Amino acid sequence: MSLLENAIFCVFLCLIGGIATASQGVFNAELGKYSGQGLSSTIVFATGALASMVYWLIEVQGRPPANLTLMLTKAPWWAWTGGVIGAVFVIIIILTIPKLxxxxxxxxxxxxxxxxxxxxxxxxxxxxxxxxxxxxxxxxxxxxxxxxxxxxxxx
Known part of the structure; x- marks a missing residue:
């Protein structure tokens, strides 16, 4: 049985995700004080992209699937908007945490x-x-x- 099939482990991951999300907002807002809000968001996504790339390389064991391009072309248009939505989220957090x-x-x-x-x-x-x-x-x-x-x- 995979760890991800264990409901208790998934709840644990969600708790970590909640803590990470709450912390991320504070960290991003703090970085925005020093770099400016726009650059802060850019730095956040650049480091996040790097971390995601490392995870992906571990997941595929350094060998991307042969049919990756074909699979990506089958994704619905809205599936490609996650990065933009993530950027909106990060920017909103950077702007609002210092105020609220x-x-x-x-x-x-x-x-x-x-x-x-x-x-x-x-x-x-x-x-x-x-x-x-x-x-x-x-x-x-x-x-x-x-x-x-x-x-x-x-x-």
Whole structure:
């Protein structure tokens, strides 16, 4: 059994991802103070691209698949927008954390992320195969999220 088939390990990875995301915003905003906001975003993506390349080379063991170009041409147009969306995210974080604080920014982002993720699940957007209806329980959870954001932002 692969580690990624273990739900507990996947939860652990998600916790690390959450900590990394919260830290990343603060680190990016701090770098923006010294380099300027635009250059900060560029540095973040350059170092991220390098780290991703190292991971990819480990994953493919230094030998890219022979049909890589063919596979990439089959990707839908919107699959290519992840880098742009990531840049928008990083730039927004760099601009807003100094004004609102890490907790408020993270709360708003996580709230928006969860609500839109529920919409994606409900309407099976972007090729998501699993249908998860936006039930009354998810609606109540959404209301709770919005209330939580309000409390975090106020206090």
């Amino acid at each position: 604080g890490a907790g408020t920014c993270s709360a708003i982002i996580v709230c928006a992320q969860l609500i839109f993720s529920c919409v994606i699940d409900h309407f099976q957007l972007f090729g998501i195969p699993a249908y998860r209806q936006y039930t009354i329980w998810r609606g109540l959870a959404t209301a709770s999220l919005i209330g939580s954001v309000a409390v975090i932002a106020k206090y």
